[in-house]
Amino acid sequence: MILHLAIASLFARALTVGMTILAIALSVALFLGVEKVRTGAKDSFADTISGTDLIVGARSGSVQLLLYSVFRIGNATNNVTWESYQDIAARSEVDWIVPIALGDSHRQFRVMGTTRGFFEHYKYRQGRSLAVVDGVIMDDLFDTVIGADVAQSLGYKIGDPIVVAHGLASFTEHKDQPFRVSGILEKTGTPVDRTVIVSLEAIEAIHVDWRSGAKIPGQSTPQDVIREMDLTPKAVTAALVGVKSPLQTFSLQRAINEYPQEPLLAVLPGVALQELWSIVGLAETALLAVSGMVVVTALIGMMATIFSSLNERRREMAIYRAMGARPARIIAMLVFEAMLMAAVGALLGVMLVYAVLVIAQPVVDRAFGLWLPIEAPMMRELWVILGVIAAGAIVSLVPALRAYRMSVADGMMVKT
Amino acid sequence: MTKAVLSLSQVNFRWPGRAGFSLSVPDLIVAEGESVMLLGESGSGKSTLLSLICGTLLPDSGSITLDGTDISALSGGARDRFRAEQTGVIFQQFNLLPFATVSDNIMLPLQFAPQRRKRTHDATREAENLCRALGLPDGTTRAKASALSVGQQQRVAVARALIGHPPLIIADEPTSALDATSQAAFLDLLFGQIGAHKTSLLMVSHDPRLGDRFDRVIRLEDIAEIKRDGQ
Numbered sequence: 001m002i003l004h005l006a007i008a009s010l011f012a013r014a015l016t017v018g019m020t021i022l023a024i025a026l027s028v029a030l031f032l033g034v035e036k037v038r039t040g041a042k043d044s045f046a047d048t049i050s051g052t053d054l055i056v057g058a059r060s061g062s063v064q065l066l067l068y069s070v071f072r073i074g075n076a077t078n079n080v081t082w083e084s085y086q087d088i089a090a091r092s093e094v095d096w097i098v099p100i101a102l103g104d105s106h107r108q109f110r111v112m113g114t115t116r117g118f119f120e121h122y123k124y125r126q127g128r129s130l131a132v133v134d135g136v137i138m139d140d141l142f143d144t145v146i147g148a149d150v151a152q153s154l155g156y157k158i159g160d161p162i163v164v165a166h167g168l169a170s171f172t173e174h175k176d177q178p179f180r181v182s183g184i185l186e187k188t189g190t191p192v193d194r195t196v197i198v199s200l201e202a203i204e205a206i207h208v209d210w211r212s213g214a215k216i217p218g219q220s221t222p223q224d225v226i227r228e229m230d231l232t233p234k235a236v237t238a239a240l241v242g243v244k245s246p247l248q249t250f251s252l253q254r255a256i257n258e259y260p261q262e263p264l265l266a267v268l269p270g271v272a273l274q275e276l277w278s279i280v281g282l283a284e285t286a287l288l289a290v291s292g293m294v295v296v297t298a299l300i301g302m303m304a305t306i307f308s309s310l311n312e313r314r315r316e317m318a319i320y321r322a323m324g325a326r327p328a329r330i331i332a333m334l335v336f337e338a339m340l341m342a343a344v345g346a347l348l349g350v351m352l353v354y355a356v357l358v359i360a361q362p363v364v365d366r367a368f369g370l371w372l373p374i375e376a377p378m379m380r381e382l383w384v385i386l387g388v389i390a391a392g393a394i395v396s397l398v399p400a401l402r403a404y405r406m407s408v409a410d411g412m413m414v415k416t
Numbered sequence: 417m418t419k420a421v422l423s424l425s426q427v428n429f430r431w432p433g434r435a436g437f438s439l440s441v442p443d444l445i446v447a448e449g450e451s452v453m454l455l456g457e458s459g460s461g462k463s464t465l466l467s468l469i470c471g472t473l474l475p476d477s478g479s480i481t482l483d484g485t486d487i488s489a490l491s492g493g494a495r496d497r498f499r500a501e502q503t504g505v506i507f508q509q510f511n512l513l514p515f516a517t518v519s520d521n522i523m524l525p526l527q528f529a530p531q532r533r534k535r536t537h538d539a540t541r542e543a544e545n546l547c548r549a550l551g552l553p554d555g556t557t558r559a560k561a562s563a564l565s566v567g568q569q570q571r572v573a574v575a576r577a578l579i580g581h582p583p584l585i586i587a588d589e590p591t592s593a594l595d596a597t598s599q600a601a602f603l604d605l606l607f608g609q610i611g612a613h614k615t616s617l618l619m620v621s622h623d624p625r626l627g628d629r630f631d632r633v634i635r636l637e638d639i640a641e642i643k644r645d646g647q
Contacts, residue, residue, distance in 0.1 A: 002527055005516055012515030315510050321472065322507070323576075324500020324528030326493050411472030 002329075006337050009316070013309065017341060020302045024345025027291075027298035028388060029352040032381065034291040036353065038284045040372040044125070045277055048190045049240075049269045051123030053249050056080065056088060056256055057238035059263035063279075066272040069100060069238040071191050072110040075168075076102065079235035084262045088239065091255070093248040096121050099236040101203045105168045109150050111196045113203030113233075119145075121242060124190045125371060134158055135183035141202055141227060143182035147193040151184045158182065162196065164206060167213075174206040176220050189370055201231035241266070295388065299395050302341060306334060306399040310406065317407045330407050334400040335393050342392025346385040350377060420481070421583050421616040422446040422469065427478035429468055439464050441478075441640045448583070449614040451607070453627050456636030462620045465640065466588055469618070470503060471495040483583050500529035504577025504585045509593040511573035514562035518552075519543045521561050522576045532580025539579070546575035550605050567598045571605065578609055585610060587619040591626065603629055 010017050049055075049070050057065045058078035067073040089097045098121055101113035119130050119137050135158040138145050144162055156162070162179040166172045179198060187193060205226045209219045221229075243249050249268065256266035317330050357374050364370050423445045430438035439461045446452050456462045467473040468480060471487045479486050482502050487495055504525070512521045522543040526533040536542045540557070547556050550571040561569065570590055577585050590606075591599040607629060610617050619630070627633040636642075 005513065005520060005524075008515045008520075009513070316513060319507075319511065319513060319524075321496075322470070322499075322505040323525040324496050326496045328493075411467045411470070 002333070003336070006333055007340070009313075010337060010340065016305055016309070020305045021341050021345040021348065023298040023301050024295075024342060024388065024392075025348035025352060027295040028346045028349025028384065029356070031288075031291040031295050032350060032353040032384060033356065034287055035380070035384075036357065036372055037370070038288055040370055041284065042277060042281065043373075044189050044370050045280075046270070046273050047125040048273065049122070049124065051121060051127055051242065052240045052269050053243045053246070054241040054253055054256070054266045055238060055269055055272070056241055056264060056266045059265045062265070062267040062272045063276050065238065065265055065267055066269065066276060068102065069240075070269070072102065072112070072195060076237045079237055080239065080264060081235050081262060082233055084259065084264060085236055085239060087259075087261075088241070088256060091252065093243050093245075093252040095242045095244040097242075098122070098240045099200055099233075100238045100240065101200055101233060101235075102237040103168075104164050104166060104174070104203070104206070106150075106162055106164050106196045107154060109147075109194050109196050110168070111164050111198060111203075113198050113200045115200055118197070118240075121240065122192070124188050124192070128188075130188065130192060131186045132183040133186045135181070138182050138197070138199055140180070140182070141199060141205060141231075142177060142179050142223070143198070144179040144202075145183040145185060145197045146181055147185050147195045147197075148187040149193040150196055151181075156181050156184070158184065164196070164198075166210070166215075172215065176209070177202075177206045177223065177226070187366065189365075189368065200233055200236070204231040204233050205229075296391070298345075299342070299388070299391050302338060302392060303395040303398060306338060306396055307402070310399060310403050313403075314406060314410060317403060318410055321407055321411060327404050327408050331397075331400040331404050334403055335396050338392045338396030338400075339389050342389045343385070346388040350381050350385065418447045418449065420445045421448050421450075421483055422618065423481045424469070425479055425481075427468065427475045427480060429464065429473065429475045431464075436644060437461075437464075438643045439468075439640055440643075441465065444634075444639050446584070446616050446618055448616060450632065451610065451617040451630045452619070453630040453633045454618060454620045454636055455622065455624055455627070455633060456620065457622055460636050461640065461642045462636060463588070465636070466586060466620060469586065470499050470505065472499075497528060500525055501531050502582055502584055504579075504582045506570070506573045506577050506585065506587040506590045508589045509566060509570070511576070512561035512564075512569055514560070516561055517557065518547070518559050518561055518564070518572050519557035521572055522546065522557070522579055525576060525582075526580055529580060529582075532582060536580045542579055543575065546578060546609075547572070549609065550575055551601075566593050567602070570594065570602060574602075574606055574609065578613075578615070581613050581615065583616060585615055585617045585619075587617065589621055590619070591621070591623075599626065 055065055055069050057069055058076060058080055060077050064074060068076050085099060088094065096117060098115060098117040102110060104111040116137060122130060132145065146156060150156065158181055160181045162181060164174045164179060166174060185192060208221050208226055208229065209216050243252055253266040253268070256264050320330065354374065357372055361372050361374060364372055424441045425443055427441040428438070454462065464473065468475055474488050480488060482498070485498065487498060490498055519540060523539045526536060526539055543557050552568060552571055561572065564572065570593070573590070591602055594602055603626065
């Protein structure tokens with residue numbers, strides 16, 4: 001009955017109590033929302049590449065290899081010769097191997113030469129394959145498939161011509177060999193969205209008239225002659241490898257790392273991604289800390305509300321005291337009220353997050369390629385709710401102790 | 417001589433810190449079933465005396481015995497519970513929790529007094545009976561306390577003091593917020609109820625006109641010595 005009196009007392013102050021609960025609900029929703037985006041971003045990040053067992057490149061650092069081969073950030077220090085690539089491809093452990101040739105660009109986007117195997121084996125977000133929303137995967141030597149961001153920001157349609165520039169941020173263009181957009185990829189939320197994909201041979205073809213990074217003056221081989229030439233590359237930038245059995249991953253990795261003819265590096269994408277996340281994840285942790293402070297602010301707001309209600313409730317407490325309630329009962333009552341407000345606020349906050357998720361999930365996926373999974377409330381949500389209730393109880397102790405002192409001093413007599 | 421419900425002997429109390437206000441009561445006894453009016457001007461130490469009797473203040477010396485138990489010998493928690501068991505309290509006004517129903521208000525002391533609760537077999541029925549006996553309309557128990565008039569609220573406060581039949585009712589100017597007609601009606605109802613259960617009544621008032629209904633009228637200045645520094 002003392003509980004239902006406490007609840008009746010809260011209802012009697014519905015407006016201020018409602019506002020307090022709303023503040024807590026919003027702060028909890030913000031906290032959980034940030035947490036959702038954070039884990040969503042982390043999972044999306046970890047899902048940038050999946051299904052690939054090893055990434056092979058010239059010897060450098062594992063994060064650097066991951067950055068240039070998957071994220072197209074920075075440059076390779078060296079290439080992998082075609083002979084080494086062939087050697088690795090021929091090993092018995094290798095199920096499939098996809099070469100990647102980087103180095104050229106189109107506007108602000110990187111151009112990547114690869115084989116059709118890339119579309120077959122490159123997987124993201126737990127095994128999803130790349131899909132063409134418009135057109136087809138390249139057919140001709142001078143066909144290109146572009147990522148969703150490339151198509152969107154440059155306004156490209158199927159059939160549009162593309163001239164590839166030599167190197168990055170360069171004004172020297174491969175004008176003699178323009179490409180044609182043959183396909184546009186679905187939005188993936190991965191660096192593929194910002195990539196212009198051509199065939200490995202095409203990379204070779206546009207460099208026919210080039211020697212050691214510069215165009216040979218006056219030389220311009222016609223396209224039909226190029227088509228007749230042997231366009232086997234002399235080197236690739238990196239390769240994605242799938243092994244036949246996961247057990248062979250480490251032995252293949254060791255074999256590549258100890259490859260005697262050339263200094264090579266093979267990394268496990270998952271491990272390298274985690275290493276990279278430990279660097280970029282810091283910002284997200286800071287964001288989480290800020291939203292945690294918003295929750296603390298809301299709870300301190302609740303403390304202020306309880307404080308300001310104490311004076312008008314002096315009479316109420318004197319009545320309880322006169323009826324035989326101990327001063328400790330007054331503390332318990334105020335702490336209980338605070339916990340109730342915190343609990344209702346936290347629950348509303350969780351519900352709010354799910355409501356927003358249901359609405360925002362497809363929008364966020366389309367706009368940012370960020371997949372926010374809707375899962376049943378897990379331990380984490382439960383801990384947040386319990387944490388908020390406990391914190392509510394703790395902050396309410398401050399006004400409750402003041403009420404205790406007041407009611408000890410007042411006894412059952414209040415002259416109001 | 418009948419049994420004493422309340423007896424004070426050689427009680428001395430001095431407000432700690434406050435500008436030298438002290439109260440001493442050499443001897444005060446309220447017998448079982450007796451109704452006593454304590455007359456005193458406001459600021460004469462009535463509230464201090466009531467707080468001492470209820471045990472929310474402790475005397476510096478002397479003993480206060482309620483139904484045979486020296487309350488200053490009890491621990492704080494036990495004293496609170498003892499107060500709940502032994503006394504029903506009626507204030508001047510604003511007696512009720514405004515957000516709670518009338519029946520919640522009446523049954524509130526039973527929360528803190530297990531023996532009174534045990535004596536009250538069906539608390540809800542008992543609350544209804546008390547309301548009826550005090551002339552409140554049927555269905556009042558389900559109303560919110562804040563919806564009642566001041567006179568009705570005071571009657572609910574009486575019902576709350578009476579539920580579970582504590583041996584002593586302490587009333588602090590319960591009629592001061594009522595007009596003369598309502599005062600008379602209120603006292604009729606109060607006396608009707610305490611007479612039925614041989615309950616003792618100690619009522620503090622500043623109005624001697626109400627005195628003839630009581631067994632005994634005493635002036636605070638006759639039984640207590642009040643000192644203020646500088647006087």
